[in-house]
Amino acid sequence: MHYPDGVSEVADPRGDLEWGTIPGLVQDAAARFGSAEALVDHHGPGGTVTRWSFDELAERVAAATRAIVANGIDRGDRIAVWAPNCAEWVVAALGAVGAGALLVPLNTRYKGSEAAYILRASGARLLFTVQGFLGTDYPALLKEAVRAGDPVPDLERVVVLRSAGSSSAARGDQVVPWDAFVAEGGACSEDVAAGRTASLTPGDLADLLFTSGTTGHPKGVMTTHAQTLRTFATWSEVVGLRAGDRYLVVNPFFHTFGYKAGILACLMTGATMVAEPVFDVDVLLARMADEQISVLPGPPTIFRAILDRPDRAALDRSSLRLVVTGAALVPVELVESLWSDLGVETVLTAYGLTEATGTVTMCRRGDSAAVISGTSGRAIPDVEVRIVDAEGVELARGDAGELVVRGYNVMQGYFNDPDATEAAVDRDGWLHTGDVAVMDAAGNITITDRLKDMYVSGGFNVYPAEVEAVLRRREGVAQVAVVGVPDRRMGEVGLAVVVPAEGADRTALAADLAAAARQELANFKVPRRVEFVDTLPVNASGKVLKRELRERLAR
Numbered sequence: 289m290h291y292p293d294g295v296s297e298v299a300d301p302r303g304d305l306e307w308g309t310i311p312g313l314v315q316d317a318a319a320r321f322g323s324a325e326a327l328v329d330h331h332g333p334g335g336t337v338t339r340w341s342f343d344e345l346a347e348r349v350a351a352a353t354r355a356i357v358a359n360g361i362d363r364g365d366r367i368a369v370w371a372p373n374c375a376e377w378v379v380a381a382l383g384a385v386g387a388g389a390l391l392v393p394l395n396t397r398y399k400g401s402e403a404a405y406i407l408r409a410s411g412a413r414l415l416f417t418v419q420g421f422l423g424t425d426y427p428a429l430l431k432e433a434v435r436a437g438d439p440v441p442d443l444e445r446v447v448v449l450r451s452a453g454s455s456s457a458a459r460g461d462q463v464v465p466w467d468a469f470v471a472e473g474g475a476c477s478e479d480v481a482a483g484r485t486a487s488l489t490p491g492d493l494a495d496l497l498f499t500s501g502t503t504g505h506p507k508g509v510m511t512t513h514a515q516t517l518r519t520f521a522t523w524s525e526v527v528g529l530r531a532g533d534r535y536l537v538v539n540p541f542f543h544t545f546g547y548k549a550g551i552l553a554c555l556m557t558g559a560t561m562v563a564e565p566v567f568d569v570d571v572l573l574a575r576m577a578d579e580q581i582s583v584l585p586g587p588p589t590i591f592r593a594i595l596d597r598p599d600r601a602a603l604d605r606s607s608l609r610l611v612v613t614g615a616a617l618v619p620v621e622l623v624e625s626l627w628s629d630l631g632v633e634t635v636l637t638a639y640g641l642t643e644a645t646g647t648v649t650m651c652r653r654g655d656s657a658a659v660i661s662g663t664s665g666r667a668i669p670d671v672e673v674r675i676v677d678a679e680g681v682e683l684a685r686g687d688a689g690e691l692v693v694r695g696y697n698v699m700q701g702y703f704n705d706p707d708a709t710e711a712a713v714d715r716d717g718w719l720h721t722g723d724v725a726v727m728d729a730a731g732n733i734t735i736t737d738r739l740k741d742m743y744v745s746g747g748f749n750v751y752p753a754e755v756e757a758v759l760r761r762r763e764g765v766a767q768v769a770v771v772g773v774p775d776r777r778m779g780e781v782g783l784a785v786v787v788p789a790e791g792a793d794r795t796a797l798a799a800d801l802a803a804a805a806r807q808e809l810a811n812f813k814v815p816r817r818v819e820f821v822d823t824l825p826v827n828a829s830g831k832v833l834k835r836e837l838r839e840r841l842a843r
Contacts, residue, residue, distance in 0.1 A: 309513040310494055310552065311353075311386040311485045317555040318346035321531065326554070328562040328579060329375040333450060338375045342558075345378070352383025354473030354481040359445065361413060363388030363484070366496060368412040370394035370403055372421050372565035373541045376449035376466060378551055380416040381541070385513075386485045389414075391495040392508070393542035395748075396421065397810035400433030404440050406498050410508055410703065411442040416466075420452025421565070427463050445469075490514035496703055497544055499642040499749070508703030509642045516548055517556075519645040519697050522668050524553045526650050527612055527636055531558030534607070535583040536575060538564040538590065539747070544646035549585065549612075559583065569593045577604040585612035587747030588622060589778055595625050609633040620661035627657070639664030639735060643712060643719055645697040648673060649733050663732035671695030675727050680714070688736055691725040692718040741834050743772025743780045748812040750782060752834075755815065758808050759784055759801050764792035769824055770815060771838040782815035783841055787824060794820050 307313040317326070321342040329338040340348070361367065367384040369391065371377050384391050392410045394403050403426075407415065417426040427446050434440060446463045473481075494513045498506040529535070535554055539546035541563075554561040562579050564572070567590060575581065584590070591613060594600060611626055614637040626632045637660050640647040651665035659665075667673045674682050675689040683689045698719045701709035713719050724737035741752050752770035759768045767787035772780035784801060788794055798818045805814040819841060825833040 307517055307556075308490050309485075309488045309492070310382070310516065311349075311488060313517065313552065313555050314346050314349050314382055314386070317558070318342045321558040324531075324558060325560045327375055327378060328560060330575065331374060331563075331565055340375065342555075348379045349382040349386060350478075350481065351470055351473055352379050353386035353485060354476045354478065355470045356383055356387040356389065356414070357481045357484055358472050358474075358476035359414065359469075361387050361389050363487070364493070365389045366392050366410045366412040367414045368392040368394055368407055368410065368416070369542070370396065370398070370415060370417040370426055371449050371541075372396050372418065373537060373546065373563040374418075374450060374565060375563065376416075377541050378561075378563070380447070380449060380466075381547070381551075384414075384416075385494055387481070388484055388488055388492070390493050390510075391547075393495075393497060393547060395542050395810060396424075396540065397748075397812060399808060399810065400429035400431075401436070401438045401808070402810065403430055404433040404438035406506055406508075407440040407443055408438070409506070410496055410498070412440075413442055413444050415443060415446045416449050417446060418450045419448055420450070488513065490517075493700065495547075497642050507705055507708055510700040510703055511645050512700065515645045515697055515700075516552065519647050519668070520548045520553050521556055523549055523638075523647050523650070524557050526652065526668065527610060528634060528653060529553055529557045529559055529583060529610070533557070533559035533582045533610070534562060534579055535559045536562045536564055536572070536579070536581045538567050538572065538584070538586055543747075544640070544642050545585065548646055567593075569597065573597070573600075573603050573605070576608060580607040582607050583610045584608060587744075587779065588613050588618050589746050591622060591626060592777060595622070595629060600629070605630055611635045612638065614638050614664060618661050620657050623657045623661045635660055637661070637664055639733065641721055641723075643699045643721075644671075644693050644695075645699070647697065648691075648693050648721075651732075659730075659732060663728065663734045665733070666731040667693075667695075668697075671697055673727070673731075673733060674718070675725055675733075680718075685727050685729055688724055688726050690739060691721045691723045691733060691735070693721060694718045737835065741771070743782070745772065745775075745780050745782065745812050746778045748810075750813050752782075755782060755784070755805065755809060755813055758805060759786070759815075762797070762800055762804055764789050764797040764800070766790075767824055769832045769834060769837060771834050771841065773838060773841060775816070782813065784815040784818045785824065785837060785841065786818055786820050787822065788820055 307316055323341045326342040326345045327340045332338045367389040369381050381391050392412055419425045447469045449466045490513050493510050496508040498508050537550040541547050611632050618637055623635050626635045634653055636651045638650040649665045649667050651660050672694045674692050676682055676692055677689050694717045722740040723735050725733045725735050727733050743750050755770045756768050766789045769785045771783055773783045775781040825836045
């Protein structure tokens with residue numbers, strides 16, 4: 289496979305992986321679990337409920353792979369999926385990887401210009417998407433962005449996985465319905481498609497997940513089949529996921545966790561994935577009872593909402609045995625309530641980032657509530673973590689510094705961005721996370737701050753520079769800084785601190801900023817409130833002291 293900008297294929301980080309590649313995992317799951325239920329989707333067209341066995345899922349993935357190969361997609365090409373959690377997402381994504389393409393998931397909350405940027409940066413040739421999710425017509429959003437000056441020159445076709453109501457998709461158009469697209473697979477023989485899948489190796493790139501940086505420009509993180517399989521085989525073993533589990537996947541499939549700790553972990557273990565596109569506490573509780581859900585990972589927001597329900601004692605949640613949370617502050621009382629009030633057997637927290645294949649440290653079963661709440665656990669096997677100072681010197685236990693990671697899970701680099709790769713991964717292979725942490729005597733790490741100012745709102749990363757760039761363009765803004773401040777429900781929310789231009793009407797400016805943010809940004813990035821100040825705290829070089837600002841305004 290061709291690796292952009294001189295990145296060469298790496299050796300399989302572990303030679304004893306039984307699957308080798310992600311398509312190999314799909315085939316192996318069908319062989320091992322056969323007629324057992326693999327996937328449940330309560331949001332099918334017309335309100336239907338989709339239930340597929342592992343055999344049926346593998347057949348649909350193979351059909352999708354044939355269609356993709358028939359459309360001229362080569363190994364190493366990029367295919368994007370911009371859709372909510374649904375059965376077709378799973379088939380389209382696994383079909384793309386089966387054809388040797390790199391999967392590029394897009395956040396369903398993106399506006400058209402945000403999606404266009406990633407499609408353009410990745411050079412995606414195909415886009416799988418939907419029309420009508422939460423009233424949004426994604427092909428129309430993209431079309432509007434292109435008209436406004438956000439070209440997607442490499443995009444050849446848009447495939448509509450689902451459409452609520454009438455669809456503009458028609459055979460022969462650039463926008464084509466899913467069923468018509470899959471039917472095109474008849475032009476490719478089963479042997480040719482199977483040969484493409486069989487030609488893949490563990491060291492081939494499997495996906496390109498975009499993550500933002502302090503500049504606000506998303507960067508594509510390259511990881512291989514072997515890195516993903518090894519990392520989430522370990523994750524599944526540590527949390528205790530097993531055959532027969534019924535796993536409610538409310539974490540978005542477009543996120544590393546939803547895709548890899550959700551879809552792929554279920555295929556590895558024989559657990560049933562129950563796809564849920566939107567977090568709604570009433571729907572969630574009903575689904576837990578109807579489907580006898582035993583596994584529910586997610587940000588603390590989800591569990592706080594469940595525990596805050598006054599009628600929770602009357603609800604059937606007896607099947608729930610495993611909760612994995614993190615991505616925000618986890619109060620010790622939340623862990624204890626999950627044990628005592630919901631009767632959950634296992635509660636674990638973890639830490640990861642896209643550049644480290646999603647997982648770096650994990651708590652272990654048997655850890656105390658204090659460890660689970662107050663730390664993100666210890667490094668997963670065969671991965672090293674250190675806390676270092678600005679010169680890269682390892683610090684003593686208990687001292688705060690930057691968390692660095694080295695091991696098989698560290699990305700292959702940023703797509704077509706060797707300078708950013710070099711800045712993130714040093715010559716000795718240490719990935720610099722940009723997170724400030726401390727490590728205790730047992731090796732548990734606690735994240736205390738973020739060098740890059742990123743904060744987490746409702747489980748989603750928010751990068752202030754991107755938000756600031758939108759707000760700074762508005763008339764009446766002299767200076768602006770965006771910080772994350774604590775929020776009981778969301779973990780953290782954005783606060784825009786604005787120095788208004790002389791003579792600006794603050795009330796009108798606040799309304800204008802809120803409207804601009806809602807129009808141009810995904811809703812999780814929109815600041816929840818605006819504070820006006822006369823000056824921003826800065827250091828000697830003029831850089832805004834965000835930690836000082838955050839602490840002052842959080843009070």
